[in-house]
Amino acid sequence: MQQVISVWVRDPRIQKNDSWHAFIDYEICLHTNSVCFTKKISIVRRRFSEFVWLRQKLQANSQLMVQLPELPPKNIFFSMNNGQQITERMKGLQKFLEQILQSPLLLSDSCLHLFLQSQLSVPKMEACAAGQTHYSVAQAVQCCGLRRFHSEEDLQKNVSMSCDSDSDSSECRDPELRIKDLAINKAESTASLDLMGTSQEEPLSCSCGSI
Numbered sequence: 001m002q003q004v005i006s007v008w009v010r011d012p013r014i015q016k017n018d019s020w021h022a023f024i025d026y027e028i029c030l031h032t033n034s035v036c037f038t039k040k041i042s043i044v045r046r047r048f049s050e051f052v053w054l055r056q057k058l059q060a061n062s063q064l065m066v067q068l069p070e071l072p073p074k075n076i077f078f079s080m081n082n083g084q085q086i087t088e089r090m091k092g093l094q095k096f097l098e099q100i101l102q103s104p105l106l107l108s109d110s111c112l113h114l115f116l117q118s119q120l121s122v123p124k125m126e127a128c129a130a131g132q133t134h135y136s137v138a139q140a141v142q143c144c145g146l147r148r149f150h151s152e153e154d155l156q157k158n159v160s161m162s163c164d165s166d167s168d169s170s171e172c173r174d175p176e177l178r179i180k181d182l183a184i185n186k187a188e189s190t191a192s193l194d195l196m197g198t199s200q201e202e203p204l205s206c207s208c209g210s211i
Contacts, residue, residue, distance in 0.1 A: 008028070010026065030116050042141075061111065069099040071092065118143070
Protein backbone atom coordinates (compact mmCIF):
# COMPACT_ATOMS: atom_id res chain seq x y z
CA MET A 1 0.00 0.00 0.00
CA GLN A 2 1.29 3.43 -0.92
CA GLN A 3 1.91 5.64 2.09
CA VAL A 4 0.28 9.05 1.87
CA ILE A 5 0.40 12.01 4.24
CA SER A 6 -2.07 14.79 3.51
CA VAL A 7 -2.05 18.01 5.50
CA TRP A 8 -4.26 21.09 5.38
CA VAL A 9 -3.79 24.46 7.07
CA ARG A 10 -7.15 26.24 7.18
CA ASP A 11 -9.76 28.08 9.24
CA PRO A 12 -7.82 31.08 10.61
CA ARG A 13 -9.32 32.48 13.79
CA ILE A 14 -8.51 35.55 15.86
CA GLN A 15 -7.81 34.64 19.50
CA LYS A 16 -7.57 37.25 22.25
CA ASN A 17 -5.11 37.01 25.12
CA ASP A 18 -6.69 40.02 26.77
CA SER A 19 -8.36 43.29 25.83
CA TRP A 20 -5.22 44.59 24.12
CA HIS A 21 -3.47 41.57 22.62
CA ALA A 22 -4.68 39.14 19.98
CA PHE A 23 -3.25 36.59 17.56
CA ILE A 24 -4.38 34.32 14.74
CA ASP A 25 -4.21 30.55 14.95
CA TYR A 26 -4.86 28.00 12.22
CA GLU A 27 -6.40 24.56 12.09
CA ILE A 28 -4.00 21.81 10.99
CA CYS A 29 -5.72 18.70 9.64
CA LEU A 30 -3.62 15.57 9.11
CA HIS A 31 -4.87 12.48 7.28
CA THR A 32 -2.45 9.62 6.63
CA ASN A 33 -1.92 5.90 6.31
CA SER A 34 1.81 6.19 6.98
CA VAL A 35 3.41 3.79 9.45
CA CYS A 36 5.21 6.81 10.92
CA PHE A 37 1.97 7.87 12.60
CA THR A 38 0.04 5.73 15.07
CA LYS A 39 -2.83 8.21 14.84
CA LYS A 40 -4.05 8.43 11.26
CA ILE A 41 -6.38 11.44 11.56
CA SER A 42 -5.90 14.48 13.77
CA ILE A 43 -6.90 18.12 14.04
CA VAL A 44 -5.10 20.74 16.13
CA ARG A 45 -4.73 24.52 16.15
CA ARG A 46 -1.38 26.34 16.03
CA ARG A 47 -0.24 29.95 15.75
CA PHE A 48 2.60 31.38 13.67
CA SER A 49 5.04 31.61 16.59
CA GLU A 50 4.60 27.86 17.17
CA PHE A 51 5.56 27.19 13.55
CA VAL A 52 8.70 29.26 14.17
CA TRP A 53 9.47 27.13 17.24
CA LEU A 54 8.94 23.92 15.25
CA ARG A 55 11.36 24.95 12.51
CA GLN A 56 14.02 25.89 15.06
CA LYS A 57 13.66 22.56 16.89
CA LEU A 58 13.73 20.50 13.70
CA GLN A 59 16.82 22.36 12.50
CA ALA A 60 18.61 21.80 15.80
CA ASN A 61 17.58 18.15 16.14
CA SER A 62 18.56 17.27 12.56
CA GLN A 63 22.04 18.72 13.17
CA LEU A 64 21.95 20.45 9.77
CA MET A 65 21.57 17.09 7.97
CA VAL A 66 18.39 18.40 6.33
CA GLN A 67 17.82 21.71 4.59
CA LEU A 68 14.57 22.91 6.05
CA PRO A 69 12.12 24.94 3.95
CA GLU A 70 11.50 28.54 4.90
CA LEU A 71 8.41 29.79 6.65
CA PRO A 72 6.45 32.65 5.09
CA PRO A 73 8.26 35.88 5.98
CA LYS A 74 7.20 37.75 9.09
CA ASN A 75 5.64 40.97 7.87
CA ILE A 76 5.80 43.86 10.35
CA PHE A 77 2.80 45.33 8.53
CA PHE A 78 0.78 42.11 8.85
CA SER A 79 -2.84 42.92 9.69
CA MET A 80 -5.42 40.57 11.13
CA ASN A 81 -7.99 42.51 9.13
CA ASN A 82 -6.26 41.85 5.80
CA GLY A 83 -7.76 38.69 4.29
CA GLN A 84 -5.19 38.49 1.50
CA GLN A 85 -2.26 38.58 3.92
CA ILE A 86 -3.85 35.90 6.08
CA THR A 87 -4.49 33.66 3.06
CA GLU A 88 -0.94 34.07 1.78
CA ARG A 89 0.52 33.23 5.18
CA MET A 90 -1.79 30.22 5.49
CA LYS A 91 -0.68 28.89 2.10
CA GLY A 92 2.95 29.39 3.09
CA LEU A 93 2.45 27.47 6.33
CA GLN A 94 0.81 24.60 4.47
CA LYS A 95 3.65 24.47 1.93
CA PHE A 96 6.15 24.41 4.80
CA LEU A 97 4.43 21.40 6.42
CA GLU A 98 4.06 19.57 3.11
CA GLN A 99 7.80 19.82 2.50
CA ILE A 100 8.67 18.86 6.08
CA LEU A 101 6.53 15.73 5.82
CA GLN A 102 8.51 14.51 2.82
CA SER A 103 11.65 13.95 4.91
CA PRO A 104 11.98 10.50 6.57
CA LEU A 105 14.51 11.95 9.00
CA LEU A 106 12.18 14.71 10.17
CA LEU A 107 9.27 12.28 10.43
CA SER A 108 11.12 10.56 13.26
CA ASP A 109 11.30 13.77 15.32
CA SER A 110 9.06 13.76 18.38
CA CYS A 111 8.64 17.54 18.24
CA LEU A 112 6.98 17.26 14.83
CA HIS A 113 4.51 14.65 16.08
CA LEU A 114 3.68 16.69 19.17
CA PHE A 115 3.21 19.81 17.06
CA LEU A 116 0.90 18.08 14.57
CA GLN A 117 -0.99 15.74 16.85
CA SER A 118 -1.14 17.07 20.39
CA GLN A 119 -2.71 20.01 22.17
CA LEU A 120 0.39 20.76 24.26
CA SER A 121 1.84 24.24 24.52
CA VAL A 122 5.42 24.93 23.40
CA PRO A 123 6.94 24.54 26.90
CA LYS A 124 5.09 21.26 27.42
CA MET A 125 6.08 19.97 23.97
CA GLU A 126 9.71 20.68 24.77
CA ALA A 127 9.44 18.97 28.15
CA CYS A 128 7.62 15.96 26.72
CA ALA A 129 10.11 15.50 23.86
CA ALA A 130 12.93 15.66 26.42
CA GLY A 131 11.28 12.99 28.58
CA GLN A 132 10.65 15.41 31.43
CA THR A 133 6.91 14.79 31.79
CA HIS A 134 4.91 12.03 33.44
CA TYR A 135 3.34 11.25 30.07
CA SER A 136 4.99 10.04 26.89
CA VAL A 137 4.86 11.45 23.36
CA ALA A 138 2.49 8.62 22.39
CA GLN A 139 0.15 9.45 25.28
CA ALA A 140 0.09 13.15 24.38
CA VAL A 141 -0.73 12.27 20.77
CA GLN A 142 -3.44 9.82 21.84
CA CYS A 143 -5.22 12.59 23.77
CA CYS A 144 -5.56 14.76 20.67
CA GLY A 145 -9.29 15.15 20.03
CA LEU A 146 -10.29 14.15 23.55
CA ARG A 147 -11.42 16.60 26.21
CA ARG A 148 -8.84 19.17 27.24
CA PHE A 149 -6.63 18.36 30.20
CA HIS A 150 -5.39 20.79 32.82
CA SER A 151 -2.56 18.85 34.42
CA GLU A 152 -0.23 15.96 33.76
CA GLU A 153 -2.40 13.74 35.96
CA ASP A 154 -5.45 14.63 33.87
CA LEU A 155 -3.53 13.75 30.72
CA GLN A 156 -2.61 10.32 32.01
CA LYS A 157 -6.21 9.65 33.01
CA ASN A 158 -7.48 10.76 29.60
CA VAL A 159 -5.35 8.25 27.70
CA SER A 160 -7.89 5.53 28.44
CA MET A 161 -10.95 7.77 28.12
CA SER A 162 -13.01 9.09 25.24
CA CYS A 163 -15.75 11.69 25.12
CA ASP A 164 -19.40 10.84 25.57
CA SER A 165 -21.01 9.93 22.28
CA ASP A 166 -23.78 12.50 22.73
CA SER A 167 -21.39 15.43 23.30
CA ASP A 168 -21.63 18.33 20.86
CA SER A 169 -18.42 19.99 22.07
CA SER A 170 -15.90 20.68 19.32
CA GLU A 171 -13.17 19.70 21.76
CA CYS A 172 -14.67 16.25 22.21
CA ARG A 173 -15.70 15.39 18.68
CA ASP A 174 -13.97 12.38 17.18
CA PRO A 175 -11.34 13.49 14.64
CA GLU A 176 -12.72 11.01 12.10
CA LEU A 177 -16.09 12.74 12.23
CA ARG A 178 -14.48 16.15 11.89
CA ILE A 179 -12.43 15.03 8.86
CA LYS A 180 -15.72 14.00 7.24
CA ASP A 181 -16.97 17.53 7.85
CA LEU A 182 -13.82 18.79 6.19
CA ALA A 183 -14.57 16.65 3.14
CA ILE A 184 -18.14 17.95 2.98
CA ASN A 185 -16.87 21.54 3.03
CA LYS A 186 -14.05 20.84 0.58
CA ALA A 187 -15.66 22.59 -2.36
CA GLU A 188 -16.37 25.70 -0.32
CA SER A 189 -12.87 25.78 1.12
CA THR A 190 -11.36 25.39 -2.34
CA ALA A 191 -13.33 28.31 -3.71
CA SER A 192 -12.54 30.65 -0.83
CA LEU A 193 -8.96 29.79 0.03
CA ASP A 194 -7.67 27.67 -2.86
CA LEU A 195 -5.93 25.40 -0.39
CA MET A 196 -7.23 21.95 -1.13
CA GLY A 197 -5.52 21.57 -4.45
CA THR A 198 -2.36 20.42 -2.70
CA SER A 199 -4.05 17.76 -0.60
CA GLN A 200 -2.90 14.91 -2.83
CA GLU A 201 0.63 14.18 -1.77
CA GLU A 202 3.28 12.12 -3.49
CA PRO A 203 3.74 8.68 -1.92
CA LEU A 204 6.25 8.91 0.91
CA SER A 205 8.86 6.36 1.76
CA CYS A 206 9.43 6.16 5.51
CA SER A 207 12.05 4.31 7.46
CA CYS A 208 11.02 5.56 10.90
CA GLY A 209 9.00 3.72 13.52
CA SER A 210 5.62 4.84 14.78
CA ILE A 211 5.56 7.52 17.42
